[in-house]
Every structure is written in structure tokens, then in C-alpha cells.
Amino acid sequence: MIGREDDVVIRIRGLRRVYGRGDAEVRALDGVDLDIPRGIFLTLMGPSGSGKSTLLNAIGLLDVPTAGSLAIEGREMVGLSRRERALARRERLGFVFQGFNLLMRSTALQNVELPLVYRGVGRAERRRRSLEALAAVGLADRADHLPNELSGGQQQRVAIARAIVGEPEILLADEPTGNLDTVMSHEVMQLLRRLNSERGITVVMVSHEPEMTVYTDRIAHFRDGRLENIETVKEAA
């Protein structure tokens, strides 16, 4: 599903992120302008070191840009306090990482419950919603398994359930299939696509794999910290 072009969820202007100083200075983002329409599934592509993760982390309010503007739902995020960032992150954003980032000593269900714990959702409600999210990723029967009792694809689906349990508007995924084999990668991509189209969640994904982009609407190509061009994907899956 392609969102309406005039309904922009994330508006980025002149965004810069500079690491280090002097000779060691690295411009990971060197003036990025990008509008992300509501409900779109966007892939960020580009060579290693081109700034894809840096941009995703900035959108995710996990990192602080050096300069420029980043507005989510019309609200400026650059210059917010740590606490305001954390609150906005908790309210609107869900994350999926390449390395899954599950708590290894907690069960699948406990992992999925985590965002609701910090939102202060009561026990029973928390459990109900988490089981629902696990069912949505097809893992209702694995609720009590520890992560290392699950396959990579299953672990990533648990991570996706955790990302959506708080009903975020935006899902950010940094190489979600990077650690998975082909079969599992396609499963995960289909799942992300379904969440995008059924729930209208805006998804921004970083990927190196062209064959995964077929599940997405557009591809933003990056090079040396700049956005080169945006390509619309022809055949949507």
C-alpha cells in the first residue's frame, strides 16, 4: 500500500550526523532531505558506510543528529531532551534489529511483553496483547520458549511481535534478514509486508539484498551520507 504523498509521517530536512573531529571527521549523514509518506514500506539501500543505519537510528530517536531537522507527525525531534525522546520513542516507534536483540534469559512471551511493562500495562492485559502479537507472527505455540530454543527466523518474528505489540505507527528495521537464510528471510519479509498493508504501519527498512526489496514500495539509494535517488518498486508482492 502506498500512502498519500501529502500525508507525511516523517519529514527530514538537511539532516547531518558527523562523527569525530578534524582529520578524523566522518560525515555519516551529509545533508539528507526525505519525506516518508504514511503507510509506505521504504527500503534504504546503499554501499556499506553510506549512512543507512545512522539515518535509521536518527529516525528511531536512538541517536542525536548533529544538525538539520527531523519531524515525526509534524513534531520536531531534534533538540528534544533525553526523556522527551524516550517518551516519543515509546509511543510511536518499534524496532527490529539484524541481531534480533532479544533478552536471552526471558521467554518469547516475556520479551514481547517488555514494551507493555514499561508502558505500565497491567499483567492480564499485557499477557493477552502479547499472545495476540505472537499469534500475528505465527508463534502462539512458542510463547514459553527461550530465544535459544527458537530458529533464527522464529527469533526475528518474536522481535517483530515485540516491535508491534505497542501498536507503533512506525516500524524501523535494520537489516532484519541479514542473519537469516533465504527461506527464513522471505518469511520475515512477508510478515513485515503483511503488517504494513493490514495495519497501515509505516515501515522503514535497511537492506543489502535486492531480492527483498520486492516486498517494499520504494527504495531510497544512499551514497556517502547523501540520498541519491528514490526508486519505485515495480512489481509489489
Place this chain on the structure above:
Amino acid sequence: MNVLTNALAIAASELRRNLGRALLTALGVLIGVGAVITMVGIGEGATASIEEDLSSIGRNMLILNPGTGRGQLRTQAPPFDLRDADAIAARVPYVELTAPTTTVPVLAAYGGEEVLTKVYGAPNAWFAIMDRDVAQGRLPTEAEQRSGAGVCVIGETVRQSLFGGENAVGARIRVADTSCQVIGVIAAKGANTMGIDEDDVMVAPLTTVQRRIVGSTDVTGIFLSVDAPEHIEEAKAQTLALMRERRHIGPRGSDDFSITDTREVATMVSGITSLLTAFLGAVAGVSLLVGGIGIMNIMLVSVTERTREIGIRMSVGALEGDVLTQFLVEAGLISTLGGIAGVATGLLGGFVGARALGVIFTVNAPVTLGAVAFSALVGVVFGFYPARRAAHMEPIDALRHH
């Protein structure tokens, strides 16, 4: 609330996973709290014992002895005589009773049994001043006192050694080179605060001991009772002045006799007790400090080990306060466990220690609860720096950590 119960659950599972490490960490707190509990328990018991002894002395008593200093260092000085005691009775207003005495170590024998003890030659006033009385028989009569009759009253320890289960009253025993008839047995009192057996004693009329055993009219001790505790200082000062005068000591001469105030003995003992208390208090303080630093250290290690976990929690919505709470609760839980273990150790130590010292062991509930609460506080205080460090991490730095 949700976050707090959650933090508790996380802390509990972390502790279970790292139980050995947590216990080692809590060792300092354990020792500190244990020392406090032991100290308070024994200290209170000892104080109670001293107070019991003090009240059992019963009288506000002063004892005069020739010479000064203690034990081996005691200086030689001329003895007193009966007129000294009379003068004190006549001229020091607050003095109620006076008992001039002479004391000698003697060998007492009956049948085949022998016992080394000491005999006081003393008037019956001695019994009143010392707050003692006979359990069987009677005290010497006025006539027996005056004539120096061969009668004596024996302490329970002496009775036990010489007579065992037999009846002592009426028996004639040998004392040094003479003999006396046992007319009474003194009611038992047991050991005093200094550990001296107060029943290992005999008492006979002063004249009897002077003539038949010592062979002189010397008085080697004068026991005085003062009418009220608040008059002891004054009575002591007046007695001192009077005796200096009687013994012709000039204004610059130093005393050649001592006046012991029984309260001084008690003060000395309680001084030892408070020294012990201060020592254990210092041990407790240092241990709690070391324990606190240990907790801080282990929490810093834990924060580093779990940096990635912190990043994950932040990425799914944990606020700074949530992370802070989590680590504070964990630190508090470790030190509270240490505190509880310390209470158990302290109670055991106090019980055993009190037994060994022969004092009553008391369990002070407020102090015990306070010690546990304080140990929790130590954890929270020393856990604060590591917890803050965890809470202040940038989520992205925490997530990148390997």
C-alpha cells in the same frame, strides 16, 4: 508500581543467576550488620548485668585502705586503727555505718577437708553495709564481738568445700592456728562483675581476728555506708580530708591511703564494655563501608556486562527512571540479603559470646530491623552511581556494545 515489581522480579532472577557473586558482594554488609547485632545484644546484656550487680551492692559504699595503687604496685603505708573509724563516724555527717575490718588469707580445715580462703574480722555493721545476711544460723552477738569469741560465719563456697552436704552450723573448724565455731552461713551471692566469688569468704568478730590470727590491733580496711547516692562525693571528700589530717599529711603531701567508691568499679567495667562497643561499632562501620564499595564495584561490573540489555530495554520503551530503578532495586536487594544474613550471624555470635562472657543476651527488635533497613540503604546509596551510569547511556551506544 508495575515497573517496581518488574524491577524486583528482574533483580531476583539476576541474583539467582549470580548467587555466589551476590553473596560475596554482600559479605561486607553481613559482617557489618552481624557486628552491630552482636555488639548491641552483648552490650545490653552486660549493662543489665552490671546494673544488677550495682543494685545488689545495695548500699552507697566507700572502702578505705592504707596505701595507694593497685596490685603489685600498691605502696606500703601504716594501717588504720579503731579510732580512725570512730572519728569518721563522728565527724563525717552523711556516713551512716562504719565497719573497721582486718582481712587475712587463711587455711580453714574441717575433718579431712582444707580450703584456702580469706577471713574478715569485722563488726556486724559490715553485713549491713555489704547488704549481706546469714541464710542459716546467726551473726555474732554484742558480747561475742566485745570478748573476741571463737565464732565465725562462713560463705557458701567455704561451707561447700568443708562440709559438702553436712550441716555446718555448730561445727568447730580450724582457722589458721586457732579454731572457731561456725554459727552461721552467709546467703550466697555468686561472682561479682569482676568475676570474684563473693561467697569464698569467712567473717569473725574483729577482735577475734586481731587477737587470735593477726596478733595486732591494726585495721586494714574501713567500710562506710553513705545515706544517699548524691552524698557520696561529699562524704568521700570529707573522709579524705579527715584522714589526711589524722595521718598528718601536709597540704603538699600525697595520700598514703585510698578511698574506693564501688561505683568506680562499675564505671570501670562499663568503660570496658563501651570500649568493646566502640570497637565493634568501628568494625561495623568499616565493614558497611567496604560492603558498600563492594556493591558499587559489582554493580558497575553488572552494568557493563548488561549494557546491551540496557540498550534493548531503552529501545522498547524503558525511561531513564526505569533503568535507574532496576539497578537500585538490585543493589538494595543484594545488601538487604547481606543484612538479613548478618542478623542471623549476629544473633548467633551474640548468643555464643554472651554465654562465654556470662551475661544475658538480649535481642533488640528495633535495632535488628533498623540494621536490615540500614543495609538496604547502603545498597541503594552505593548502587546509585552504577545505576545512574546505566540510566544515562545513549540507547544507540548501549545497543552497539558487545
